[in-house]
Amino acid sequence: MPPELSDLTEQITLTPYQSIGIPIALVGAVFLSLGAQFQHRGVTRVEESHGDGAKAGLSIRQLMHLLARPSWVIGTLMLGLAILFQLTSLGFAPLIVVQPLGVVALVITAVLNARVSKIKLDRNAIRAIAMCVSGVGIFVAIAAVYAIENEITEVQLLIVLGILGLVLAAFGAAFAFARRSVGAMFYIVGAGVLFGFVATLAKVVINRILNNNFEWLTVLAIVALLASAALGSYFVQTAYSVGSPDLVIxxxxxVDPLVAVLIGVVVLGEAALIPPAFAIVAVVAGAVAIFGVLQLAKHHPQTHR
Structure with missing residues (x-):
């Protein structure tokens, strides 16, 4: 083995056991994409037949009608499988490695939605998708080399729960007072942020169980996880009613992995070994991915229909 390759191999912190989480996360991304397409179809049908056009969030009556839509039920089952694969991948690898891999679902969903809706993606939309994928791809490549995983302490868990409390309060207030004036991006960003906390709390719970730290604080984390997942799921369904599935995905x-990664870096210390130069590259890559989402929202053909 050449000396340069040997030096690089020695720097890689991801073990063979942890690397198993990468293909598992990719399978989850496929289910996420398919589930999104089916759920979007069900939500669109319910919105057309039982909506009032206000776009102020799905009502309880509309949510009940979703249960009678086979496409929505199938999509929900697929999203359940996506979550199962995601949680399994978090049991193997650090959060900042596997969580961003969900971006693969964006490519699959964009192709599927273009075929189903018979709307051709223009050059601007394709460029935006490429920015999302390349930005996240570069970030994951850096994380896979330098990410580490430590036992999560009670202080770290309390910090995560405290931040989540503030986030829930902010989104709750915004939804209560401005839900008739906000657009699809509010629900998309809100869902992304909340599911970022879901992934983080899932990683925390798994970590603490594996380290025999299952006590009242871990139970509180599970409750917070379920609450975030419930509100995030509602935001996703509402986003489907006002936006395209590939924009939602x-x-x-x-947004989801960037939130999870930010917590993983700042609170959980998973990026402690990343050199400053690579950290800057990772930040720039994340900014490119975010800009790609904003451009997709601006140039997506279905936003101009």
Missing amino acids: AGLTV
Whole structure:
């Protein structure tokens, strides 16, 4: 083995056992994409037949009608499988490695939605998708080399729960007072942020169980996880009613991992070994991915229909 390759191999912190989480996360991304397409179809049908055109969030009556839509039920089952694969991948690898891999779902969803809706993606939309994928791809490549995983302490868990409390309060207030004036991006960003916390809390719970730290604080984390997942799921369904599935997936697969990664870096210390130069590259890559989502929202053909 050449000396340069040997030196690089020695720098890689991801073990063979942890690397198993990468293909598992990719399978989850496929289910996420398919589930999004089916759920979007069901939500669109319910919105057309039982909506009032206000776009102020799905009502309880509309949510009940979703249960009678086979496409929505199938999509929900697929999203359940996506979550199962995601949680399994988090059991193997650090959060900042596997969570961003969901961006693969964006590519699949964009192709599927273009075929189903018979709307051709223009050059600007394709460029935006490429920015999302390349930005997240570069970030994951850096994380896979330098990410580490430590036992999560009670202080770290309390910090995560405290931040989540503030986020829930902010989104709750915004939804209560401005839900008739906000657009699809509010629900998409809101869902992405909340599911970022879901992934983080899932990683925390798994980590603490594996380290025999299952006590009242872990139970509180599970409750917070379920609450975030419930509100995030509602935001996703509402986003489907006012936006295209690939735009929703774009927000989820970029905002979600960026939130989770930010917590993983700042609070959980998973990026402690990343050299400053590579850290700067990772930040720039994340910014490119975020800009890609904004451009997709601006140039997506279905936003101009």
